[in-house]
Amino acid sequence: MNERYIPVDCHMHSTLSPDGCDAPEAMAKRAFELGIQHFTLTDHIENEKLDSWDYRGAMEKSREVYLKLKEEYAGRMNVYYGAELGQPLYDLPQAERILDTYDYDFVLGSQHRTRSYARVDKLPDSEEVRYRYMDEYFEELLALAEWGRFCSLSHLTFPLRFISGDFGGHEIDMSRYAAITDKILETIISKDIALEVNSSGIRKGLHVSMPSAEYVQRYYDKGGRMITMGSDAHRVCDVGADIPECLAMLKKIGYTEICVFSRKTPTFIKF
Numbered sequence: 001m002n003e004r005y006i007p008v009d010c011h012m013h014s015t016l017s018p019d020g021c022d023a024p025e026a027m028a029k030r031a032f033e034l035g036i037q038h039f040t041l042t043d044h045i046e047n048e049k050l051d052s053w054d055y056r057g058a059m060e061k062s063r064e065v066y067l068k069l070k071e072e073y074a075g076r077m078n079v080y081y082g083a084e085l086g087q088p089l090y091d092l093p094q095a096e097r098i099l100d101t102y103d104y105d106f107v108l109g110s111q112h113r114t115r116s117y118a119r120v121d122k123l124p125d126s127e128e129v130r131y132r133y134m135d136e137y138f139e140e141l142l143a144l145a146e147w148g149r150f151c152s153l154s155h156l157t158f159p160l161r162f163i164s165g166d167f168g169g170h171e172i173d174m175s176r177y178a179a180i181t182d183k184i185l186e187t188i189i190s191k192d193i194a195l196e197v198n199s200s201g202i203r204k205g206l207h208v209s210m211p212s213a214e215y216v217q218r219y220y221d222k223g224g225r226m227i228t229m230g231s232d233a234h235r236v237c238d239v240g241a242d243i244p245e246c247l248a249m250l251k252k253i254g255y256t257e258i259c260v261f262s263r264k265t266p267t268f269i270k271f
Ligand SMILES: [Zn+2]
Pocket: 084, 110, 112, 154, 155
């Protein structure tokens, strides 16, 4: 295996996300230049705040863009229709409506906040608050997994990117969350939901993927074999970033295949 080989990137944002920097066409062009064979844009749908930005317009546009890119790269790069659905349980009827309206190939299930705290990057500097945030995060993630209407559980341990690492610098005793993490992993396995390995933690100061190898190993030990992978790029220069490192980590654990989703059905890709 070529060690810089990047077969997939199934988590990326474009200007169809409020925080995306580059046009979908530019993201696709970069992916193609990198030799990526499976390309899925997953622009944000932050379910509880659809009115804070033109999410509805972006959702409409996203389908047009997908059809255009699919045609443009036909026979050269597989293009899939994706979305990252944040906090679906905060307005479940609305989330269900969105999923009934748009026939995504691939939906990431995400939790970017908790019921008490809207911004993980702006938490008060208090250990009590940090643990309350983590407690709520894992409880809400378990509820998300139990609902289960998505293809892959995105960036497990996401809050650590802001609380620990270079950004927050605070230690979190993760042994407190071992039992609930096991439950989350067992729930997604029982529902045939994949686990995402999100490489952005590596470049964003956490220096490991989300989740890190230890969690992926636990998923593997419980029988989990469905891994999706994405850079969470919000700009052209991050497309495919650190995917080879994540593949090497998977290989060490024992994986030989990763999943890409088309019409919400996984295909296993050897790497
Ligand atoms: Zn996310």
